[in-house]
Amino acid sequence: MERENLRGIDAMPVGANPFRRHARCVVPESHLDLLTRPLLAHLGTVRPDGSPQVNPMWFLWDGAYVRFTHASTAQKYRNVQADPRVSVCIDDPGQQARFIELRGRVERVEPDPDAAFFAELAKRYSMEGVSPPSGVSVRVVMWVRPETAVYL
Amino acid sequence: MERENLRGIDAMPVGANPFRRHARCVVPESHLDLLTRPLLAHLGTVRPDGSPQVNPMWFLWDGAYVRFTHASTAQKYRNVQADPRVSVCIDDPGQQARFIELRGRVERVEPDPDAAFFAELAKRYSMEGVSPPSGVSVRVVMWVRPETAVYL
Numbered sequence: 001m002e003r004e005n006l007r008g009i010d011a012m013p014v015g016a017n018p019f020r021r022h023a024r025c026v027v028p029e030s031h032l033d034l035l036t037r038p039l040l041a042h043l044g045t046v047r048p049d050g051s052p053q054v055n056p057m058w059f060l061w062d063g064a065y066v067r068f069t070h071a072s073t074a075q076k077y078r079n080v081q082a083d084p085r086v087s088v089c090i091d092d093p094g095q096q097a098r099f100i101e102l103r104g105r106v107e108r109v110e111p112d113p114d115a116a117f118f119a120e121l122a123k124r125y126s127m128e129g130v131s132p133p134s135g136v137s138v139r140v141v142m143w144v145r146p147e148t149a150v151y152l
Numbered sequence: 153m154e155r156e157n158l159r160g161i162d163a164m165p166v167g168a169n170p171f172r173r174h175a176r177c178v179v180p181e182s183h184l185d186l187l188t189r190p191l192l193a194h195l196g197t198v199r200p201d202g203s204p205q206v207n208p209m210w211f212l213w214d215g216a217y218v219r220f221t222h223a224s225t226a227q228k229y230r231n232v233q234a235d236p237r238v239s240v241c242i243d244d245p246g247q248q249a250r251f252i253e254l255r256g257r258v259e260r261v262e263p264d265p266d267a268a269f270f271a272e273l274a275k276r277y278s279m280e281g282v283s284p285p286s287g288v289s290v291r292v293v294m295w296v297r298p299e300t301a302v303y304l
Contacts, residue, residue, distance in 0.1 A: 008284065009175065014274035016160050027286055028286075033181075040243060040248075042194040042206050042241055043206075044194075044196045044204035044205065044239075045204055046198060046202065046203065046204050049236070050198065050202065050237070050246060051198070051235075051237035051239070051253075051255065052196035052197055052198050052204050052237065052238060052239045053196065053239050053253070053255070054195075054196035054239040054241035054253060055193075055207055055253065056241060056251050057241050076159070079255075083202070083203075085197070085202070085203035085204065086204060087203070087204045087205050087206040088206070089206035089207065091192060091208050096192075096279065099208050100209065101205070101206060103203065103204075105204070125248065127248065142231065
């Protein structure tokens with residue numbers, strides 16, 4: 001579907017002041033529900049040859065970061081190691097034309113050796129008790145800070 | 153969600169023989185329904201600065217091409233003009249872990265001056281009668297030929 005009539009295009013580079021960075025959120029109030037509901041996100045990364053890759057992903061929004069659970073053996077993980085710029089697109093399944101796209105970059109990757117964050121997301125997505133498909137030892141948490149938002 | 157345990161990764165570059173190209177489809181039978189049902193696709197493109205962009209899109213699969221309706225004024229259209237490589241990701245809304253990602257390139261762009269293809273897609277997505285948001289005159293049809301498929 002065509003999505004040109006965007007209600008807002010925020011191009012707000014986050015400032016240098018870390019407090020301001022934290023306080024200044026690019027997500028509009030009107031679309032916050034898309035980040036708090038357990039919807040699938042579509043994560044866009046760039047492959048080593050410069051072509052795009054899109055993967056459906058669980059996520060958690062904490063008001064400043066979109067956090068993903070990842071395996072350090074995954075191609076998309078290698079992609080963001082080489083180029084941390086990502087796009088995160090979330091739609092409203094109940095309203096066909098409504099979505100938000102957040103563009104930003106991976107600021108941090110932390111190990112999740114006990115897969116505790118994976119388990120937290122599994123619970124959020126009603127898949128409690130499911131095991132990480134690539135095993136526990138390779139789990140990582142990827143922190144994405146949105147820098148711009150496009151929404152309709 | 154983690155999607156590492158992929159059932160199949162097809163890396164089948166399409167051949168030089170045009171008949172073979174047409175006959176050889178990278179979409180597995182097991183996931184064909186994701187292309188024939190009126191599901192949203194997530195189209196990944198690469199922006200002029202090399203960062204990724206993801207947009208929800210209507211589409212139509214004809215057995216060889218994924219066709220999209222576009223406005224020639226859109227950023228994603230400018231993206232594929234500069235780099236025709238795209239990723240098309242489609243999930244099964246009824247089965248959380250099931251999806252297909254098709255990677256390929258835009259082979260053709262054709263004008264759709266009467267928005268006939270837009271209207272066809274609007275009907276497919278139960279939005280019959282809706283007007284193209286950017287107007288009729290800028291409508292184009294974008295033809296994507298999948299070259300590889302990743303699915304779970």
